[in-house]
Amino acid sequence: MKGFGPVGSELACDGVLLREAAERFGTPLFVYSRSAIEEAWRAYEAAFAPVPHRICYAVKANGNGAILKLLAELGAGADIVSGGEMLAALRAGFPPQRIVFAGVGKTDEELALGLERGIGEFNAESEQEIRRLSRVAVTRGTVARVSLRVNPDIDPQTHPYISTGLREAKFGVPIGIAGDILRRSRSLAGVQVVGVQCHLGSQITDLAPLATGARDLAGLSRELLDEGFPLETIDLGGGLGVDYEGGAGADPAALAEHILPAIDGLPLTLVLEPGRSLVAEAGALLTRVLYVKENQGRRFVIVDAGMNDLLRPALYGAHHRVEPVQPRGAPRVEVDVVGPVCETGDFLARGREIELPEPGDLLLVRDTGAYGFAMSSRYNMRPRAAEVMAEAGVARLIRRRETFEDLIDTEV
Ligand SMILES: Cc1ncc(COP(=O)(O)O)c(C=O)c1O
Incomplete structure (x- = not known):
């Protein structure tokens, strides 16, 4: 199976059970489907084959070195916007002449x-x-x-x-x-x-x-x-x-x-210079439910991923689908899926009808491969999430989870 979808009664990515990925690597965790990125790349190449063309992947969408390396190997160029993106693109193997600097x-x-x-x-x-x-x-x-x-x-x-x-x-x-x-x-x-x-x-x-x-x-x-x-x-x-x-x-x-x-x-x-359309749908954010509570008739599902991990809902009011990783057939109710960050704007989904989860359940926030980790921060002194690439039933860690030491590493 390519990309995200059910295997038996639970969700998987490229043959990797998300429950097992969460147990092994912890949450919050960004999971990417290698096959989905390849498929998106091939769709671009096929569509523009009739003319001389160069597809320069916009590194800002997701600059993880493993994703860059994959796209460089597939033949992409890179669109960069900073010295940091330049060094990351070169390190991943993009030939310099295939790089555009915006x-x-x-x-x-x-x-x-x-x-x-x-x-x-x-x-x-x-x-x-x-x-x-x-x-x-x-x-x-x-x-x-x-x-x-x-x-x-x-x-x-x-x-x-x-x-x-x-x-x-x-x-x-x-x-x-x-x-x-x-x-x-x-x-x-x-x-x-x-x-x-x-x-x-x-x-x-x-x-x-x-x-x-x-x-x-x-x-x-x-x-x-x-x-x-x-x-x-x-x-x-x-x-x-x-x-x-x-x-x-x-x-x-x-x-x-x-x-x-x-x-x-x-x-x-x-x-x-496509970014989002190459990687958004190939990624999802795996998060665990910490608490479920009701305030004045409004039901909150509090998860371990916050606006520091996925800023798009707070910044743009962006919509991301939220799904249970192991559906239990509970009644669907309207909830706000919120993070632990101390801001009311810290939400992943608002007024969303989902199957009511219980603490400990895993939720999958879909289509977060672009402008997900890339826009994440350490706000509230929260270490940034880990990232995993799934391919043919194997999950490979492509960025380790940050630690407290990482948070204070540059202080002098
Ligand atoms: C100059 C430039 N090129 C390419 C992109 C990538 O856009 P998208 O991810 O929507 O394809 C951006 C995104 O803001 C951009 O500013």
Whole structure:
């Protein structure tokens, strides 16, 4: 069996019984299905096979080295946003020329590190950044390959915090002035303009805005190619959403249908930067029930995972399915599934009808492979969770649980 689903009367992942994983590794525990990640990768590769393309996995979604190594071995590139992500991607085996470096606030040190390591493309987010990159590259006697991030002012119809391609967002440069910035940058020493890029936002389920973005960027690319810019890439970012309600998963084929017509005939390599759609559904958070209590008619299931482990519900009001690992056929009741953190915003699910669990029961919080562990913290001095990769009936620890010593390790 691939991914998460029942084996007999209990839930498993890639043939690993989750009850046994919890007993062996403790909870809270992030569990990933290797086969589900591979399947998601293959869906992207198949969908974009008709055109020259490079799928650069957005490391921010989940930077565990085992997941990075798996995707690097499958042939992915990487999309990074910090020096830390750069070092993690290189350590996992991504060839530097397959790495794109995004981010509005790259420091001189990060730019220098990227140049030193031969990063394939710097997605610059302002004219100032291109000039700074030029200066850093000249100092080091090298040339940076630059792609300009363009803000096309398109509403991706997603949560405002993860809408990045709207006029008022901090990302990129307005599309109307992108051409002029590149014309001025052309003569700068130490930089070579190789492409244009955009990223509209994350968890995009209505694909029409992505088609519009592709058309806008293709138009700009044509204009620049006509002027003799030696462009090589058109980078349309990531953003493909997943169905957190458990319906059909992310669909790269539908994405291809929406964006490929726009770039038809362009002599460029299509770069994509998917994060969530490659790993979200391949991961789940395993947590144990500590207490069940009722306050003023509201029923609370208190579990050992909190907002420090999975921030998305508290941050975005995000929905994650919660299921019993060993259903006992108890009546379904409306509950709030909450963590031990001292904030009322510390919830994993609110007003959710689930089978009433008992203390000691295990619950599975689904679709947490992306922006789960990656956004976790040590808030309330809670050590961060362990992570496990399941494959063909075997569970492999890919990150040990933190200890109290880890929490104080950097104090001086
Ligand atoms: C520049 C850039 N590329 C790619 C991604 C990945 O997006 P997603 O995980 O929605 O595919 C993000 C996410 O915020 C991003 O900012």
